[in-house]
Amino acid sequence: MSHAEADHDTRRSRQWLAGEARGAGVDRDRLLELGAAMAALTAAADEREPVAVAPAPVGVDPGIAKPLPPDLLRPLDTNAEMRWTALAGQGYVVPNDRFFVRNHTVTPHLDADTWRLRLFGTGLRGAPTRDAPVEFGLDDLRRLPAEESTALLECAGNGRRYFAEQQDDPAPGVAWGLGGVGVARWRGVRLGTVLRLAGLRDDAVDVMPEGLDPDYVTGGVNLGRVRRPLPIAKALDDVLLAYEMNGEPLPADHGFPVRVVVPGWIGISSIKWVGPVEVSTTPLFSPWNTRFYRMFGPGHPAEGTVLGAQPVKSAFELAWDARVPAGAELLLRGRSWSGNGPIDRVEVDTGDGWRPADLVAADRGGPWQRWTARWRPPAPGRYTVRARATDTTGTTQPDRATPNTLAYLFDGIVHHPITAL
Numbered sequence: 001m002s003h004a005e006a007d008h009d010t011r012r013s014r015q016w017l018a019g020e021a022r023g024a025g026v027d028r029d030r031l032l033e034l035g036a037a038m039a040a041l042t043a044a045a046d047e048r049e050p051v052a053v054a055p056a057p058v059g060v061d062p063g064i065a066k067p068l069p070p071d072l073l074r075p076l077d078t079n080a081e082m083r084w085t086a087l088a089g090q091g092y093v094v095p096n097d098r099f100f101v102r103n104h105t106v107t108p109h110l111d112a113d114t115w116r117l118r119l120f121g122t123g124l125r126g127a128p129t130r131d132a133p134v135e136f137g138l139d140d141l142r143r144l145p146a147e148e149s150t151a152l153l154e155c156a157g158n159g160r161r162y163f164a165e166q167q168d169d170p171a172p173g174v175a176w177g178l179g180g181v182g183v184a185r186w187r188g189v190r191l192g193t194v195l196r197l198a199g200l201r202d203d204a205v206d207v208m209p210e211g212l213d214p215d216y217v218t219g220g221v222n223l224g225r226v227r228r229p230l231p232i233a234k235a236l237d238d239v240l241l242a243y244e245m246n247g248e249p250l251p252a253d254h255g256f257p258v259r260v261v262v263p264g265w266i267g268i269s270s271i272k273w274v275g276p277v278e279v280s281t282t283p284l285f286s287p288w289n290t291r292f293y294r295m296f297g298p299g300h301p302a303e304g305t306v307l308g309a310q311p312v313k314s315a316f317e318l319a320w321d322a323r324v325p326a327g328a329e330l331l332l333r334g335r336s337w338s339g340n341g342p343i344d345r346v347e348v349d350t351g352d353g354w355r356p357a358d359l360v361a362a363d364r365g366g367p368w369q370r371w372t373a374r375w376r377p378p379a380p381g382r383y384t385v386r387a388r389a390t391d392t393t394g395t396t397q398p399d400r401a402t403p404n405t406l407a408y409l410f411d412g413i414v415h416h417p418i419t420a421l
């Protein structure tokens with residue numbers, strides 16, 4: 001069976017439309033009724049308008065635990081995006097102090113001693129209920145065989161602001177630049193190991209981890225806790241219950257004490273602060289796979305279209321409108337990535353045509369690819385630099401991304417301004 005998110009979602013949305021919905025939190029007729037007409041509203045309320053480009057005003061608590069130094073992170077309402085300058089001179093992974101944060105509400109402060117993973121549902125032997133689940137404490141998980149995985153996490157809305165800024169396609173929602181992405185070394189136990197210990201049945205089909213952060217309320221409707229189903233095949237493949245990030249205990253903002261890490265799938269799949277986990281012999285649904293994280297708008301049916309893998313993107317490790325000395329040779333640095341697989345080549349244009357960038361050999365085949373290109377700005381003035389990558393499936397970034405109502409999956413070539421002085 002395919003583990004690709006798009007294939008799974010195509011199957012599930014057919015079942016959902018056929019009325020097999022369970023666990024969606026809102027009944028199916030109501031969801032259909034809300035449907036595409038709600039899409040614009042949903043987008044605005046769901047991802048919310050950015051309120052600050054500068055650091056959060058004094059007295060406004062963004063609900064994020066770690067400091068948000070302006071040179072590392074840019075607050076965007078309840079979220080914070082990594083500044084790409086903060087990666088200049090860094091290694092392969094993004095240090096925890098500058099890793100982006102995407103919170104639907106606020107970072108909860110959980111007690112590791114009383115925290116429990118609680119598995120329940122028809123997909124486990126004896127069908128334990130939510131109130132009488134199979135439990136694991138943090139020490140139980142730490143005693144199980146540990147695994148490490150270097151995986152990329154990216155919000156589906158990453159790059160959203162360029163729909164409006166570069167294409168005149170106004171886009172509601174969190175105005176991410178390109179900083180809603182990061183790679184970290186995650187350590188934990190395989191979800192599959194825990195599912196088997198909990199008594200996984202052969203006929204289980206879906207697994208739905210649920211976060212312990214506050215309920216998500218939007219458009220006057222309480223949608224409950226952030227949760228999103230995974231097919232059993234993916235859950236048994238490479239999904240981790242991670243308790244460490246880059247060699248440290250998972251930081252509060254990134255899911256302490258334990259989060260799910262779903263390599264290759266959009267960020268929302270990787271549920272933070274996981275508590276309850278439903279395992280079911282019938283398909284599971286949540287607003288996070290029926291209402292959000294779908295493509296709506298021209299060219300899509302009313303119920304929306306599956307959100308596939310993250311597309312190809314590239315970013316310079318440079319400030320927006322960076323100031324550089326005219327006449328001196330610069331080494332431009334950047335990174336490219338794709339949800340379809342490794343990056344094959346990267347080209348850079350500094351104003352006189354596309355030329356190949358030099359790829360860092362050690363990164364070949366990994367979740368993202370670092371590259372460099374030399375450039376000497378000939379004279380003082382304003383310049384635009386661009387980078388475009390091609391992945392191993394042959395997919396290249398287009399000049400223009402295809403718009404969709406919720407403005408997901410921006411893959412256009414970003415025009416990065418630089419001023420030479």
Ligand SMILES: Nc1nc2c(c(=O)[nH]1)N[C@H]1C(S)=C(S)[C@@H](COP(=O)(O)O)O[C@H]1N2
Nearest residue numbers: 100101102103104155211226267268271272
């Ligand atoms: N419980 C919970 N899990 C969550 C979220 C959330 O708000 N609550 N946000 C999701 C989204 S949309 C993304 S992109 C990633 C972001 O992970 P990070 O904040 O560690 O970068 O977490 C996902 N997991």
Ligand SMILES: [Mo]
Nearest residue numbers: 155156267268
């Ligand atoms: Mo996200």
